[in-house]
Amino acid sequence: MAKVLDKSLMVNILSLLAYRGASFLFPLATLPYLARILGVEQMGVLALAIACVLYCSTISDWGFNVFTTKDIAHHRDDKERVSQLFWSTFNAKLMLLVLTSGILLSATGLNPAWHPLFFIILANCTTLIGSLFSFGWLMQGYEKLGKTAVIATFGNFCAIPLTFLLVKTPQDTWLAALIPGAVSMISALITLKFVLEMKVIGRYRFEPQEIKQRITDSMDVFIAIAGANLFNSVNVVILASFTSHYMVGIYNGADRLRKAANSVPEQIGSAFFPRVSHLFGRDKTAAIAATRKSLLLSFSLSLSIVIFTWLFADDVVALLLGKDFIPSANVLRVFVLCFLFGNISYPAGLQILIPHGLARQRMLVMMAAGVVNVPVCCVLAWQYGALGAVWSMVMAEAFVCIGIFTLMARHGILRDYLSPARAQVASVNDSAV
Numbered sequence: 331m332a333k334v335l336d337k338s339l340m341v342n343i344l345s346l347l348a349y350r351g352a353s354f355l356f357p358l359a360t361l362p363y364l365a366r367i368l369g370v371e372q373m374g375v376l377a378l379a380i381a382c383v384l385y386c387s388t389i390s391d392w393g394f395n396v397f398t399t400k401d402i403a404h405h406r407d408d409k410e411r412v413s414q415l416f417w418s419t420f421n422a423k424l425m426l427l428v429l430t431s432g433i434l435l436s437a438t439g440l441n442p443a444w445h446p447l448f449f450i451i452l453a454n455c456t457t458l459i460g461s462l463f464s465f466g467w468l469m470q471g472y473e474k475l476g477k478t479a480v481i482a483t484f485g486n487f488c489a490i491p492l493t494f495l496l497v498k499t500p501q502d503t504w505l506a507a508l509i510p511g512a513v514s515m516i517s518a519l520i521t522l523k524f525v526l527e528m529k530v531i532g533r534y535r536f537e538p539q540e541i542k543q544r545i546t547d548s549m550d551v552f553i554a555i556a557g558a559n560l561f562n563s564v565n566v567v568i569l570a571s572f573t574s575h576y577m578v579g580i581y582n583g584a585d586r587l588r589k590a591a592n593s594v595p596e597q598i599g600s601a602f603f604p605r606v607s608h609l610f611g612r613d614k615t616a617a618i619a620a621t622r623k624s625l626l627l628s629f630s631l632s633l634s635i636v637i638f639t640w641l642f643a644d645d646v647v648a649l650l651l652g653k654d655f656i657p658s659a660n661v662l663r664v665f666v667l668c669f670l671f672g673n674i675s676y677p678a679g680l681q682i683l684i685p686h687g688l689a690r691q692r693m694l695v696m697m698a699a700g701v702v703n704v705p706v707c708c709v710l711a712w713q714y715g716a717l718g719a720v721w722s723m724v725m726a727e728a729f730v731c732i733g734i735f736t737l738m739a740r741h742g743i744l745r746d747y748l749s750p751a752r753a754q755v756a757s758v759n760d761s762a763v
Contacts, residue, residue: 357486357489357510357586357590358586358587358590358650359490360489360490360493360494361586361587361590361650361651362649362650362651362652363493363494363497364493364497364506365583365650365651365652365654365655366652367497367498367499367500367502368497368500368502368503368506369500369579369654370575370576370579370580370583370654370655371500371574371575371576371579372500372503372575372579373578373579373582373583374570374574374575374576374577374578374579374580374581374582375446375447375450375503375575375578376450376503376506376507376582377566377578377579377581377582377585378447378566378567378570378575378578379447379450379451379454379507380454380507381563381564381566381567382434382438382447382451382567383434383451383454383455383457383458384563385430385434385563386427386430386431386434386455386458387457387458387461388552388555388556389426389429389430389552389556390423390426390427390430390458390461390462391423391461391552391555392422392423392426392545392548392549392551392552393548393549393550393551393552393554393555394419394422394423394467394544394548395466395467395470396548396551396603396680396684397544397547397548397551398415398419398467398468398471398544398548399467399470399471399603400471400603400684401415401471401547402415402416402467402468402471402472403470403471403472406471406472406530409530409532410532412530412531413530413531413532413535414535414537414540415544416468416530416531417531417532417534417535417536417537417540418537418540418541418543418544419467419544420462421536421541422541422544422545423462424462425541427458427459427462431455431458434451434455435448435451435452435455438451449504450503450504450507451507452504453504453505453507453508453511454507454508454510454511455511456508456511456512456514456515457510457511457514458511459511459514459515459518460511460513460514460515460517460518461514461518462518463515463518463519463521463522464482464514464517464518464521465518465521465522465525468525468530469521469525470603472528472530481517481520481521481524482517482521484517485513485514485516485517486513488513488516489509489510489513492509492512492513493506493509496509497509550689550690550692550693551684551689551693553693553696553697554679554689554692554693554695554696554697555696556697556700564700564703564704564707565581565703565707565711565719565720565722565723566578566581566582566585566719568704568707568708568711568719569581569707569711569715569716569719572708572711572712573711573712573715573716577715577716578716579655580655580657580658580661580715580716581658581661581716581719581720583647583651583655583658583661584647584658584659584661584662584665584716584720585665587646587647587650587651587658587662588662588665588666588668591635591639591666591669592632592635592666592669592673594631595627595628595631595632595635595669595673596628596672596673596676598624598627598628598631598673598677602620602621602623602624602677602681603677603680603681606620606621606624606680606681606685610685617681617685618746618747620681621677621678621681621682621747622747624677624681625674625677625678628673628674628677629670629673629674631673632669632670632673632674633669633670635666635669636666636667636669636670639662639663639666640663640666643659643660643662643663644656644659646659646662647659647662657716658716660717661716661717661720664717664720664721664724665720665723665724667724667727668723668724668727671724671727671728671730671731672727672730672731674731675727675730675731675733675734675735678734678735678738679692679696679734682738682743682747683734683737683738686741686743688737688741691737692734692737695729695730695733695734695737696730696733698729698733699726699727699729699730699733700726702726702729703722703723703725703726706722706725706726707719707722707723710722
């Protein structure tokens, strides 16, 4: 059996944690300052603008971070195929980015009620450009995130002094939205230099058929992610529709702390994903062993965070957000319950269902949860405000988790992952076939 935990995988795990985690942990350093300077209401406005831009990001990413990463990991010894995957993915992302951001900016610019949000949204759209040139999906496919992690970490670190220097009043909310995008663009340009030095990408090519194929192949993953957003970022928009910017600010304060707390366990599954994809067709027993370690580690960390939060949420909120955000403590306690479901169902879907050809079934589960969440969130947000919106998200995450494991059981996969002995027999049988 191939070795599961080696130096390369450990470096990739640590690099991905830094690469993704820095985007949550470094903003945590400025959160106390922003919470006190902007206030609860403007923090709510900022959260609403970021949620709108996140929809553009979700569409422009289109599941490429999963499917293209998997394909590059599988074909990384074939430079011609990697080059084709790279340019078709880049062109598809660029086209989707221009389309979605254009629609969003036109809608906010032409709607008088949304004029206060227009410049904040425009400023935060710079994050879309940074995302386009970050090429994390390429680096992750090669399990070489070390340099990218250093660049991203440095970029996020630079955002800290810029925030303190530039954001001085509630009227500077647009600057708070601009700074993350500006540093992400600088980091992305440096990353581009390292991508070119890898010499795995051929000259520019525009192949409409390949672009269409990339979009088609990633469709199921995109719909699954879009479904997840129907019980994630959409809850912010629903809450703003039924309550006030103040209530959105309370929700956003807890949400930012939740994302920072989840920055480590959330990325474990993503770090293991390219290794599992690479092993699945070569050594299924090793792939299953890697998945088991990934899920166990992710759940253990998640449970520890939940226990800590329930004990010390009031102290954490008072310290990081200030007394005006004290109502966020109870919202945060409920929020972290999502970890117990999402940090199991998401990596299980990536590492088990997708390699077994069940991406579409996974998509249907996540979309169903998202669709059900919308009316549930409307009712609960209307009745209970931020607490209602977050309880709706917990129920949606639980729905997805149950659905993922039901799919595994129905297709006879679950037993292989629960029993190492059965996994080895299954691998031998697959090899014989």
